[in-house]
Every structure is written in C-alpha cells, then in structure tokens.
Amino acid sequence: MELQKISSKGPRNSEETAELVNRRINLLTLHLNPVQDNPVQELELLRCAGKMKAINVSTETLSEYMRGKHRDIQEEVFAYFNSRPELQTPIEISKDEHRELCMKQLVGLVREGGIRPFRYVVDDPAKYFAIAEAVGSVDMSLGIKMGVQYSLWGGSVINLGTKKHRDKYFDGIDNVDYPGCFAMTELHHGSNVQGLQTVATFDPLTDEFIIDTPNDGAIKWWIGNAAVHGKFATVFARLMLPTHDTKGVTDMGVHAFIVPIRDMKTHKTLPGVEIHDCGHKVGLNGVDNGALRFRSVRIPRDNLLNRFGDVSRDGRYTSSLPTISKRFAATLGELVGGRVGLAYSSVGVLKIAVVIATRYSLLRQQFGPPKQPEVSILDYQSQQHKLMPMLASTYAFHFATLHLVEKYSEMKKSHDEELIGDVHALSAGLKAYITSYTAKSLSTCREACGGHGYAAVNRFGSLRNDHDIFQTFEGDNTVLLQQVAGLLLKQYREKFQGGTLTVTWNYLRQSMNSYLAQPNPVTARWESEDHLRNPNFQLDAFRYRTSRLLQSVAIRLQKHSKTLGGFGAWNRCLNHLLTLAESHIESFILEKFIEAVKNCPDENSRAALKLVCDLYALDRIWNDIGTYRNVDYVAPNKAKAIHKLADYLCFQVKNIARELVDAFDLPDYVTRAPIGVQTPSEAYTQYTQNAGF
Numbered sequence: 127m128e129l130q131k132i133s134s135k136g137p138r139n140s141e142e143t144a145e146l147v148n149r150r151i152n153l154l155t156l157h158l159n160p161v162q163d164n165p166v167q168e169l170e171l172l173r174c175a176g177k178m179k180a181i182n183v184s185t186e187t188l189s190e191y192m193r194g195k196h197r198d199i200q201e202e203v204f205a206y207f208n209s210r211p212e213l214q215t216p217i218e219i220s221k222d223e224h225r226e227l228c229m230k231q232l233v234g235l236v237r238e239g240g241i242r243p244f245r246y247v248v249d250d251p252a253k254y255f256a257i258a259e260a261v262g263s264v265d266m267s268l269g270i271k272m273g274v275q276y277s278l279w280g281g282s283v284i285n286l287g288t289k290k291h292r293d294k295y296f297d298g299i300d301n302v303d304y305p306g307c308f309a310m311t312e313l314h315h316g317s318n319v320q321g322l323q324t325v326a327t328f329d330p331l332t333d334e335f336i337i338d339t340p341n342d343g344a345i346k347w348w349i350g351n352a353a354v355h356g357k358f359a360t361v362f363a364r365l366m367l368p369t370h371d372t373k374g375v376t377d378m379g380v381h382a383f384i385v386p387i388r389d390m391k392t393h394k395t396l397p398g399v400e401i402h403d404c405g406h407k408v409g410l411n412g413v414d415n416g417a418l419r420f421r422s423v424r425i426p427r428d429n430l431l432n433r434f435g436d437v438s439r440d441g442r443y444t445s446s447l448p449t450i451s452k453r454f455a456a457t458l459g460e461l462v463g464g465r466v467g468l469a470y471s472s473v474g475v476l477k478i479a480v481v482i483a484t485r486y487s488l489l490r491q492q493f494g495p496p497k498q499p500e501v502s503i504l505d506y507q508s509q510q511h512k513l514m515p516m517l518a519s520t521y522a523f524h525f526a527t528l529h530l531v532e533k534y535s536e537m538k539k540s541h542d543e544e545l546i547g548d549v550h551a552l553s554a555g556l557k558a559y560i561t562s563y564t565a566k567s568l569s570t571c572r573e574a575c576g577g578h579g580y581a582a583v584n585r586f587g588s589l590r591n592d593h594d595i596f597q598t599f600e601g602d603n604t605v606l607l608q609q610v611a612g613l614l615l616k617q618y619r620e621k622f623q624g625g626t627l628t629v630t631w632n633y634l635r636q637s638m639n640s641y642l643a644q645p646n647p648v649t650a651r652w653e654s655e656d657h658l659r660n661p662n663f664q665l666d667a668f669r670y671r672t673s674r675l676l677q678s679v680a681i682r683l684q685k686h687s688k689t690l691g692g693f694g695a696w697n698r699c700l701n702h703l704l705t706l707a708e709s710h711i712e713s714f715i716l717e718k719f720i721e722a723v724k725n726c727p728d729e730n731s732r733a734a735l736k737l738v739c740d741l742y743a744l745d746r747i748w749n750d751i752g753t754y755r756n757v758d759y760v761a762p763n764k765a766k767a768i769h770k771l772a773d774y775l776c777f778q779v780k781n782i783a784r785e786l787v788d789a790f791d792l793p794d795y796v797t798r799a800p801i802g803v804q805t806p807s808e809a810y811t812q813y814t815q816n817a818g819f
C-alpha cells in the first residue's frame with residue numbers, strides 16, 4: 127500500500143509530510159464515519175488508501191491524438207455555418223421550410239463555402255466522411271441530404287457506371303446542378319433487394335430501355351430527394367432482354383439505370399413519371415423522401431450504369447462476372463461506402479450526446495450528505511453507471527470507425543479482394559452495432575439530464591428522432607448482423623472441411639484463427655486487478671465467447687438443418703447468430719481500442735485511454751457475465767471482482783470525464799445545447815436567456 131510505503135521510508139520533504147498528514151486525517155475521518163451509504167466517500171477512501179493514481183489529462187494533447195487526419199476541413203464546415211446564422215436550423219420549423227433550408231445549406235456549403243464533398247468521395251473518402259460527420263452535427267437532415275446527393279446518387283454513378291457517366295454527370299452532381307436520388311427500395315421490398323420488381327426492358331428498335339413499375343408493390347418508396355428537389359434518379363430495376371426469337375424476355379437480374387425525373391429548366395415532373403411525397407416523418411424532416419412510379423419511361427441505352435454488365439446495340443449482354451448473383455454482389459458491394467459513413471456519423475452523434483449529458487451531470491447538483499453542500503449528480507454511482515461506460519464506448523467506437531474508414535480508403539485505391547471482403551464484413555457489423563448502441567444511448571442521455579434533457583433546445587429529442595432510422599436504412603441492422611454471422615460461419619466451415627480456404631479475407635481469417643486458438647473452458651481464477659486489466663485477459667475473454675458462440679451455433683445449425691432445412695435451421699438459431707455477430711464486432715472494437723492505447727505517444731493520454739479501454743472491456747464482460755459463468759470461464763469470485771472493478775473504473779473515469787469529453791473538441795456552437803456548454807458557469811445563464819429571462 128502506498129501509505130505504508132511512504133511511512134516506512136519516512137516523508138522526504140515538507141510536501142510529502144503534508145500529503146501524508148492529509149491522507150491520515152482523511153482515513154481516520156472516514157473510518158470514524160461509516161461510509162457504506164455514501165458512494166462518494168467510499169471511493170474517496172480507496173483513493174486515499176493509494177489504490178488509485180490520479181491522471182493528469184491534457185485535453186489538448188489527447189485531442190491531438192484523437193482527431194482524425196481531416197480535422198481542418200471539419201473546422202471549415204463549422205466556421206462556414208457559424209458565419210451564416212440564417213443557415214442554422216431553428217428548433218421549431220415546418221417540414222417544408224426545413225426541406226428548403228436543408229437544400230440552401232447544401233448549396234451554400236458547396237458553392238459559397240467552397241467545400242466540394244463529391245471530389246473526396248472519389249479521391250479521399252476519409253475526408254468525405256469527416257465532412258459528412260461535421261455536416262451531420264450542424265443538422266442531421268443536412269448530413270443525410272448530402273449523403274443522398276454524393277454518396278448514394280453520386281456514388282452510384284461513379285462506382286456502378288463507367289467513364290462516359292463520370293464525364294457527363296460529375297460536375298453537375300458536384301455543384302448540385304443535378305440533384306439526384308437513389309431509388310432502390312420499393313413498397314414491397316426493402317431489405318430483400320433481390321426481390322425488386324421494377325423492370326427495364328431493352329428495346330432494340332429504338333436502342334432504349336423502357337422503365338416500368340409493374341404493380342403498386344413496385345413503387346419506389348422512401349426515396350431521398352425525390353419529393354421536391356431531385357432531377358435524376360439511379361433506379362434499380364430488373365434488366366429484361368428480348369430472347370433471340372423476340373417472343374419473350376430474359377431476366378438478367380437487378381441493374382442500375384440513370385432516369386431523369388424532372389425537367390432541367392422547368393423542374394416539372396417528366397412524362398411517365400409520377401412522384402408523391404412520403405410525408406412528415408419521425409425525424410429527418412429536412413430530407414424530402416418521395417415515392418416514384420414509372421409508366422413506360424424511355425431512357426437511352428447509355429443510361430445503364432454498365433460497370434458490371436452491359437448491353438450492346440444489338441441487345442447482347444456482356445459481363446466480366448459469370449452469374450447474376452456475382453453481379454448483384456458486386457453491385458451492392460460498391461455501395462458499402464454509405465454504410466461506412468453511417469457508422470462514422472453515428473459515433474459523431476453519440477459524441478454530441480455524451481458531451482452534453484456528461485457536462486450537465488458534472489454541473490447539476492442534487493442532494494448530498496446532511497448539512498453539507500449538494501453533490502454533483504455525476505457523483506452518484508447510478509449516474510456514473512449510465513454515462514461512463516457510454517463515454518468509454520464512444521472512445522472505443524471512435525478508434526474502430528477510424529480504422530474502418532482507413533481500410534475503406536485503402537480498398538478504394540487498391541481494389542484488393544481481401545480488403546473488399548474485410549470492409550464489407552466490418553462495415554455491416556460496425557454500422558449495425560454502433561447505430562443500435564447510439565440509438566439506445568440517446569434515450570439514456572435524455573433521462574440522465576432529467577427534465578432539462580426534455581427541452582428541445584437541449585437537443586436530445588431531435589438527435590434521437592433523426593438518428594433513429596440509422597438503424598434501418600443502408601441495411602436493416604438485424605439483416606446486416608446476419609450477413610456478418612454468415613461470413614463467420616463460411617470461414618468456420620471451410621476451416622473444418624479442410625482443403626483450401628476460398629474465403630481469403632484477411633481480417634476474418636485472422637479472427638477465425640484467434641477464435642479457434644482459444645483454450646478449452648478452464649475456470650480462470652481471479653488473481654489481481656492487474657490481471658483483469660491485462661489486455662490479453664480481456665481479448666481472450668471476448669474471443670473465447672465468440673469462439674464458443676460460433677462452434678455451438680455451427681453444431682445447432684447442422685442438427686436442425688436435417689429436419690428443418692437450411693432456411694428453417696437458420697431461423698431456429700437466429701438469435702444465437704445475432705449474438706455471435708455482435709460478439710465478433712465487440713472483439714474487433716476492443717482489439718482496435720487496445721492498439722490505439724498502445725500507439726498513443728503521450729504518457730498521460732495513454733494512461734487515460736487505458737483506463738477508458740479497461741472500463742469498456744470489463745463493462746462488456748460484466749454485461750454478459752451469465753455466459754461466462756455458464757461455461758465456468760470465470761469463477762464466482764472473479765465475476766464479483768470484475769463487477770467491483772468495473773464500478774471502480776467508472777468512478778475513475780468520472781474523475782477525468784470533463785477532460786475526456788473536451789477532447790472530442792466540439793465547440794459549443796456545434797453541440798448547441800445550453801445545458802452542455804464548455805464553461806459550466808454559463809450553462810444556466812444561456813438556458814435562462816434562451817427562455818427569455
């Protein structure tokens with residue numbers, strides 16, 4: 127014990143003497159006064175007993191390490207909107223006004239602010255995602271509107287088309303002269319894209335495709351930019367080619383086509399196109415989602431986005447990919463950028479919420495020991511429990527998504543097959559895991575701020591409503607997690623069937639090796655705090671859980687498929703499969719966090735990050751302690767120690783919570799919640815001023 131150490135050597139100077147005396151007084155006071163009912167004092171006792179070293183975090187140094195490569199462009203975005211108060215979204219605004227404002231914001235940013243996101247979609251995706259995050263924190267509707275224009279509409283033209291499309295459309299998309307839509311979803315088919323029914327039939331006589339909506343279920347639904355602003359749409363439709371005898375047609379699968387929907391000059395809806403408004407939504411009302419029906423709309427053959435499949439003048443189909451399913455996978459694979467962007471932006475939303483809730487919890491005081499000043503609500507163990515693991519997860523997600531963005535950027539440059547596979551699996555898993563976590567956390571943050579969290583001006587309501595749909599679009603989370611589980615099982619099966627691995631994805635292969643290398647369940651006993659805080663123990667625990675889930679679900683699937691068939695067996699094991707995917711993603715997140723701690727050059731920042739990382743790991747383990755106990759991976763006394771240490775780390779993180787949230791480096795004019803301003807003394811003033819006092 128620290129105290130005994132100093133005593134036996136004796137104090138070396140007057141400062142040490144004073145510290146020693148203080149500690150003794152504190153300890154004696156605490157021993158004389160029972161502390162069980164006072165969490166603040168109990169933990170103070172631990173600090174005095176020397177179990178905890180105070181960490182001096184420099185917000186600036188930590189922030190420097192945290193900020194991605196593209197902070198400068200984010201600051202340009204913030205500065206532009208800060209200089210244009212008329213472009214800031216007011217708290218109360220009608221749907222129609224919000225849509226117009228959102229369009230003005232986008233056009234203003236691009237044409238006046240000089241920020242050209244589309245160029246970065248192609249040349250520097252990391253920079254594009256940084257802009258998207260910044261723009262989303264100005265107004266999430268604007269973030270999504272920008273995503274529709276550049277990542278979905280623009281991205282489909284660039285990634286699914288060829289040079290002729292790029293030459294013709296790039297500038298118009300870039301400067302928003304060509305506002306466009308991404309029309310994939312239909313009324314009857316959302317997640318199941320292969321079931322789309324819109325058709326594009328080739329007419330060899332006129333060298334055109336004829337786009338048709340064959341029934342009401344095939345009406346394109348939820349299409350961003352369609353209700354008001356869009357001039358073009360990338361329409362996903364089944365390509366139909368006349369058979370040789372011209373008596374019938376062959377279905378070549380889903381392809382993408384550029385379809386003009388409004389006149390370039392008059393903005394009137396073009397003949398054969400019918401557009402309706404999807405109406406007022408739960409959130410994101412700055413985005414004009416609409417429904418599109420096509421009645422024999424003719425487009426030139428050149429409007430087929432023909433990177434993965436083309437039709438010649440005489441109606442012959444060519445493709446470098448041999449099957450419909452391979453072409454379909456390649457087409458969807460190119461659209462993965464939207465998912466990467468959503469995962470990244472969701473962390474941005476979580477940061478804003480955590481900043482507001484943490485600052486307010488430090489400032490707000492309620493109750494306290496008798497006849498003593500009230501204590502900050504963040505001194506309550508329950509409040510720490512609500513917010514500190516969330517703060518830790520925000521850090522964890524930050525590093526995980528930075529890694530994802532890096533991998534995505536590499537993939538776009540190299541077109542390396544291994545990377546494509548990794549990015550597909552990671553973006554699906556991280557998008558699903560992070561957006562679900564953020565959605566739940568937004569409610570927790572609102573509640574953690576009591577009544578003031580319910581004031582619209584403090585933002586939780588709009589953040590929650592706007593972000594909620596992140597769980598559904600760009601792939602429903604439940605569906606995406608199943609893709610991750612499917613990929614893991616594919617690796618697993620191939621590993622066990624021997625022979626050569628056909629899935630050569632680097633990260634999945636490494637993960638599989640680490641999962642399969644996990645030892646058999648041996649009750650690992652509680653040794654010491656150091657053991658629990660050892661990254662090897664933490665990673666092994668995460669990987670062991672994943673490995674066990676993987677092996678057990680593989681056995682169950684095999685067993686059930688004999689009686690229920692493949693589809694039935696999958697459905698019987700569905701919850702198990704989802705847990706497997708989440709567990710795999712948590713292992714990845716922890717791995718990246720541990721790496722980020724190790725690579726941090728500044729000692730104090732590293733110590734702070736290590737603390738936060740330990741909290742993330744132990745909180746997750748405790749969260750799933752039933753699983754670990756069921757298989758006796760941790761003994762009962764070790765489980766208890768994990769729980770105690772997780773609580774204790776919550777307290778330690780709370781002690782540096784202000785610095786940790788400041789390190790996200792979000793100016794007040796970005797967080798924009800009076801209860802969450804950086805200078806605590808101004809919080810109530812701003813709030814009351816806002817109410818007109």
Ligand SMILES: Cc1cc2nc3c(=O)[nH]c(=O)nc-3n(C[C@H](O)[C@H](O)[C@H](O)COP(=O)(O)OP(=O)(O)OC[C@H]3O[C@@H](n4cnc5c(N)ncnc54)[C@H](O)[C@@H]3O)c2cc1C
Pocket residue numbers: 274308309310311314315316317318347348349350407410415595598599600601602603604605
């Ligand atoms: C605001 C907004 C904007 C949008 N913008 C666009 C756009 O610009 N362009 C575009 O093309 N689309 C857009 N969409 C559509 C969006 O992509 C779809 O809503 C999404 O893909 C989900 O499809 P769905 O709505 O049909 O849900 P469904 O697939 O019907 O899902 C409903 C429920 O069923 C569950 N479910 C479905 N399949 C399975 C399964 N296999 N296993 C287990 N559970 C399952 C899901 O988990 C979910 O809980 C937008 C949607 C919204 C709401």
